[in-house]
Amino acid sequence: MPLRIGYVREHFSSPLLQYAEADQGRTFTLVECPSGTGQLIARLTNDEIDVAIALTDPLISGIANGSTAYKLVGSFVNTPLNWQPSDPSDVPLRRAVTTGVNSKYQSIADLEGSTIGISRPGSGSQTMAYVMALQQGWATEKLQFKVNNDIRGLLDSVNDGSTSAFMWEWFTTKPFVDAGEGRFIGSVPTPWPSWLIAAHPSPDRAPPDALRVFLHGLSSYVRAFDSEEKRESADVEFIKGKFGYPEEDIKAWLKTVSYPNDCAAIPKKVISETLDVLEKAGVVKGKFDVSYFVDTDVVKLT
Known part of the structure; x- marks a missing residue:
């Protein structure tokens, strides 16, 4: 049986x-999971995907x-993710912080005590x-969330005011902001x-030999x-054809992203340093x- 690979249909997935x-x-x-990693983990749990x-x-x-x-079985992108810059010239590899077009929020500092939108x-x-x-020095235990799926x-x-802001990858969010549906x-x-790449630990669902292949x-x-x-041409044309992004945005993203030479390897420090930050943020303990x-x-x- 072919492996069922769950993924998010974004520009990062182009090599896949x-x-x-x-x-x-x-x-x-391929099994598309538009709601992101929370949905991917749920589908691994529910036997809907294997990887x-x-x-x-x-x-x-x-x-x-x-x-x-699941357990981790590989690497996919080496560079950080951009969860959004307020300046379009900023490096597009961060989490974008997006609010409503007419909302009262003008900066990240304004979000303290508000309800943040999340996918899952x-x-x-x-x-x-x-x-x-x-980073802002807020009490993490006081954060409030509302699930909005995608x-x-x-x-x-x-835009309806039920949340103050949400965080999503910049390049994926930018077309909506450009269309006037949100504000960075x-x-x-x-x-x-x-x-990273994860797989179900059962050899029946994700046989090690199949994973290696x-x-x-x-x-x-x-x-x-x-x-x-x-990167000079073929990558730009592929992303433009699959996702319809402007060429200038694609070229800007390609200047900042890098992939591993070997997807079947994970640096130990990726796990240890991520755990260190997550522990400080109160997400994990121990x-x-x-x-x-x-x-x-x-x-x-x-």
């Missing part, structure tokens, strides 16, 4: 989409907080809200590489996509052995 077009369902099939390409922080916090639905519990949108609170629901909530008020960079193939497509030659988070039969810790 190219790999899937070549594989044509022989060794894996997830998802955000680093909620994957790690999920395991630390007791999830047995345990999602990157929630984890990064804790990181934002930590970016459409999040945009609606900031700040940015919160992730303190870790943005995307998938990771080996993905590595070749990632290396090709990440090459200087492909001390952990890095090897607890990975399937050592598949991934190499470096």
Whole structure:
């Protein structure tokens, strides 16, 4: 049976989409999860997918907080995620902080004590809200959230006033802001590489040999996509054709993103340093052995 690979259909997934077009369902099939990492984790738990390409922080916090639905098996994107700049010239690899077009909120500082919109519990949108609170010196235990499922629901909530703001990747949010559906008020960079790969621990659902084949193939497509030659033209045309983003935005993003040479390897410091920040933010508690988070039969810790 082909592996069921859960993913978010965003520009970051371009090498995966190219790999899937070549594989044509022989060794894996793609399952789109538009609500993000919270949905990916839920589908791993509910036997709807076998592998997830998802955000680093909620994957790690999920395991630390007791999830047995997956272990980490690889890396996908080396650079941090941009959860949004207030200045369009800012580096587009952070979490964007977006509010309603006519809302009263003008800066991140204005959000203290308000209700933040998130896609799902345990999602990157929630984890990064804790990181934002930590950076601002707010009490993390006092944060309030409202679940809005996806970016459409999040945009609606900031414009109808049921939430103050939400956090989403800048490049994905920008077309909605450009269309007048939201307003950027700040940015919160992730303190870790943005995307990892997780798989269900059962060899019946995610056989180690099948995972190795998938990771080996993905590595070749990632290396090709990440090459200087492909960045000049082919990557731009692929993203433009798949996602319809303006060429200038694609070129700006490509200048800031990097992928691993080997998707079947995870640096130990990615896990340990992410845990350190998440503990300070109050998202996880306790001390952990890095090897607890990975399937050592598949991934190499470096």
